Amino acid sequence: MSLIKSISGFRGTIGGKEGDNLTPIDVVKFTSAFSQFIKESSKKEKLKIVVGRDARISGEMVSNLVVGTLMGMGVDVIDTGLSTTPTVEVAVTELKADGGIILTASHNPAQWNALKLLNGKGEFINAEEGKRVLELAANPVFNFSEVMKLGKCIKDDTTIDLHIQKVLDIPLVDTQAIKNANFKVAFDAVNSTGGIVLPKLLKALGVNEIVELYAEPTGVFAHNPEPLPENITEICNVVVKNKCDVGFIVDPDVDRLALVCENGDPFGEEYTLVAVADYILSQTPGNTVSNMSSTRALRDITEKYNQKYNASAVGEVNVVEMMKATNAIIGGEGNGGIIYPELHYGRDALVGIALFLTLLAKKKMTCSELRYSYPEYIISKNKMELTPDINVDKILERMAEKYSSYDVSTIDGVKINFDKEWVHLRKSNTEPIIRIYSESDNITKADHLANTIIADITAFIRQDMK
Numbered sequence: 001m002s003l004i005k006s007i008s009g010f011r012g013t014i015g016g017k018e019g020d021n022l023t024p025i026d027v028v029k030f031t032s033a034f035s036q037f038i039k040e041s042s043k044k045e046k047l048k049i050v051v052g053r054d055a056r057i058s059g060e061m062v063s064n065l066v067v068g069t070l071m072g073m074g075v076d077v078i079d080t081g082l083s084t085t086p087t088v089e090v091a092v093t094e095l096k097a098d099g100g101i102i103l104t105a106s107h108n109p110a111q112w113n114a115l116k117l118l119n120g121k122g123e124f125i126n127a128e129e130g131k132r133v134l135e136l137a138a139n140p141v142f143n144f145s146e147v148m149k150l151g152k153c154i155k156d157d158t159t160i161d162l163h164i165q166k167v168l169d170i171p172l173v174d175t176q177a178i179k180n181a182n183f184k185v186a187f188d189a190v191n192s193t194g195g196i197v198l199p200k201l202l203k204a205l206g207v208n209e210i211v212e213l214y215a216e217p218t219g220v221f222a223h224n225p226e227p228l229p230e231n232i233t234e235i236c237n238v239v240v241k242n243k244c245d246v247g248f249i250v251d252p253d254v255d256r257l258a259l260v261c262e263n264g265d266p267f268g269e270e271y272t273l274v275a276v277a278d279y280i281l282s283q284t285p286g287n288t289v290s291n292m293s294s295t296r297a298l299r300d301i302t303e304k305y306n307q308k309y310n311a312s313a314v315g316e317v318n319v320v321e322m323m324k325a326t327n328a329i330i331g332g333e334g335n336g337g338i339i340y341p342e343l344h345y346g347r348d349a350l351v352g353i354a355l356f357l358t359l360l361a362k363k364k365m366t367c368s369e370l371r372y373s374y375p376e377y378i379i380s381k382n383k384m385e386l387t388p389d390i391n392v393d394k395i396l397e398r399m400a401e402k403y404s405s406y407d408v409s410t411i412d413g414v415k416i417n418f419d420k421e422w423v424h425l426r427k428s429n430t431e432p433i434i435r436i437y438s439e440s441d442n443i444t445k446a447d448h449l450a451n452t453i454i455a456d457i458t459a460f461i462r463q464d465m466k
Contacts, residue, residue, distance in 0.1 A: 002112075005134060008124045008317060011105055011114035014058045022113055024065055031069040031101070032144075033136035034117050037129070038075075038099045042120065047075045047151075050091045050118075052083030052159070053103035054252040055192040055217035058113045062103050066115065067153055070101075074145035077153045082193050082217055083160060084254035085116065086348035090166060091159040092122035093344065104253035107226035110219065123345050124317050163350065164201050170342055172283055173354045174361065179206025181361035186211035186244045186260075188235040190225045191218045192252035194349070201350055205357060211242045225251055227258035227336060229266045240264040246360065246367045250349045256336040257349035259356070261367035269336040270295040274374055276338050276352055277330045279359035281305040286329030289322045291315065292415045293379075293424050293437045294334030300375045313412035314426065320345045334379075379439045380446035384454060386432040390461060395434065396425055398460050399453070416453075421445065423453050 002021050003012035010030045012022030019026065038047055049070055053059040063079070070077050078095055080088060085102050092100040100118035108114075117125050117133065125133065145151070167173060185207050189195035195215030202210050213235050214222045224231040227249040239247040239260045247260030259267035259275075267275075274297045277288055281302065288302045291314045302309040312322035319339060323331045332339045337347035340355070363370055386392065400414045407417035413426035413435075423438040434457065438450040 005137070006130065008130055009114055009116040010137075011108070011112065013111045014061075014113055022062075024061075027062055027065040027115065028069045029140055030115055030133075030137050031066045032073060032140065032142045033133050034099070034101065034115070035070055035073040035075055036136050036142060037133045038120075040132070041129070042098050044098065045074075047098045048078065048095070049075050050078045050080060050088055050095060050097045050100040050159075051103070052080040052088040052091070052100075054084070054254075055082055055195075055219040056105065056110055056113060056221075056252060057219040059103055059219065062113050062115075066101055066103065071151035071153060072144045073142070073151065074149050075151040077151060078156050079153055080156050080159045082196060084163075084193050084197055084350075086255055086344070086346050086350060087159050087163040087197070089118060089122040089344050089346040089348075090163045091156075092118055092120065094162060094166075095156075095159075102253065106253050107251045107256065109225070110221050121345070123320060126317055126321070160197055160200065164197070164204055166343055167201065167350050167354050168204055170340075170351070170354065172280065172342075172358065173205075174358045175204075175206050177361040178357045181245075181357075183207050183245045183357065183360070184209040184211070184243065185357075186213060186235060186239050186242060186247040187215075188213040188232065188238075188247070188249045189215050189217075190221050190223065190250070190252060191216055192221070192225070192254075193217050194250040194252075194254045197254060197350065198248065198250070198353070201353060205354055207357070211238060211244060213238055221252070227251055227256060227269065232258060232260065232266065236260050236264040236266065246357075248349075248353055254349045255347040257338065257352040258336050259367065261371060263366075263368050265368060265371075267367065267371050270334040270377070270379065271297065271371060271374060272336045272352060272356070273330075273332040273334065273338055274298050274301055275359060275370065276340075276355045277301055278374070279355055279362075280330040280340070281307060284329055287326045289319055289326060289328045289331035291319055291333050292409065292412050293426075295377050295379065296420065296422060296439060297375045297377050311409070311411075311415070316347060318412070376441055377439050378441070378443045378446050379437055380443060380450045382436045382438075382450045382454065384434045384436065384457060386434065386461075388432050390432060390464075392427040392432060392434060395457055395460055396427065399425060399456060402456060418449075421449055423449055425453065
């Protein structure tokens with residue numbers, strides 16, 4: 001079974017049986033439920049919803065189903081075609097739409113697709129809103145429109161240019177400084193819509209020398225599309241071979257950003273946000289937010305500027321809610337997701353590229369020199385598979401109690417903050433697993449910390465078995 005229903009959307013593999021995978025019947029049902037939810041929440045009979053998609057092979061088929069269903073529900077559709085997640089988010093507010101649907105499975109392989117759901121603010125729907133959509137989808141009683149009340153579809157291919165212009169208009173984006181730096185830049189768009197957007201953005205920013213890798217949006221991903229170090233070795237070589245100043249890697253829907261230094265070393269996804277926040281904080285005082293499983297380096301940089309850092313539960317919606325609650329001026333996630341509310345509350349690789357190049361131009365140092373100017377932390381990611389009869393919640397409660405003399409947060413699982421180290425324990429929502437992320441200033445210490453916590457959990461389990 002490969003159909004995942006969550007508060008922010010529906011994700012699954014294409015084909016197979018209804019209810020088990022993301023089939024045409026499921027797409028129609030979920031789209032109808034979302035349309036009904038928007039009608040309820042907006043109290044409007046006539047709606048306008050923006051739809052966009054990444055380049056994956058199933059995208060055209062899913063888009064046709066979504067657009068047709070919305071029209072059948074009496075909704076007017078603005079179909080942006082091949083686009084990016086942040087572009088659709090921007091388009092919802094700029095075009096004064098009532099919501100949006102992004103068709104992308106993000107970093108998942110080509111056989112996956114998803115419907116990601118946006119409210120009228122161009123933001124992912126929250127837990128309460130998502131719960132209502134799930135209820136409507138589970139008990140489908142939809143009233144489709146009569147022929148004279150069907151929705152209309154308007155094709156709009158201007159939203160990418162609109163998005164880029166909004167990025168250029170950000171006061172802290174200095175196109176003149178970028179142009180004067182005469183950067184040579186490479187990028188890897190993994191054969192998705194980044195190949196459409198990034199050349200336009202880079203040229204608009206004043207970058208004249210661009211080396212493209214996998215820029216044709218065929219949807220046939222040339223490698224695993226998640227921008228992790230093990231998946232980006234080719235662009236690391238391209239950057240060195242072509243003597244580029246920096247390389248950019250985006251995922252299929254262009255909301256995550258990874259960097260490669262001029263010497264071919266990965267900058268580290270965790271440090272994309274750190275670098276951009278460094279620049280923002282150097283120009284504007286304010287608070288920052290990242291999720292609990294992101295590097296401590298953001299906290300260190302924030303406190304260097306005498307500002308306040310806060311950690312949210314994992315998930316973009318949770319980061320955004322915390323940012324709003326704390327008036328944060330920059331935030332995001334350690335997966336290369338930058339959220340800059342000056343433009344919109346969503347992860348945006350375009351904003352990240354523009355602000356990073358501005359920082360690099362103003363610092364007048366190489367990318368690798370910039371990277372090594374930041375505090376060094378390494379995250380160790382582990383998990384424990386448990387038997388179904390083990391009470392994971394109880395285990396987490398006992399771990400929080402054991403380490404209660406330290407700074408412990410139970411906002412999302414259990415996070416234990418030591419001096420310059422931390423460990424975060426979260427349970428899986430779908431299987432008896434505890435995910436254990438730990439961070440220290442080197443991998444040996446991070447692994448040791450994780451192993452200590454795993455030993456504690458094992459001891460609790462053994463006690464219960466006696």
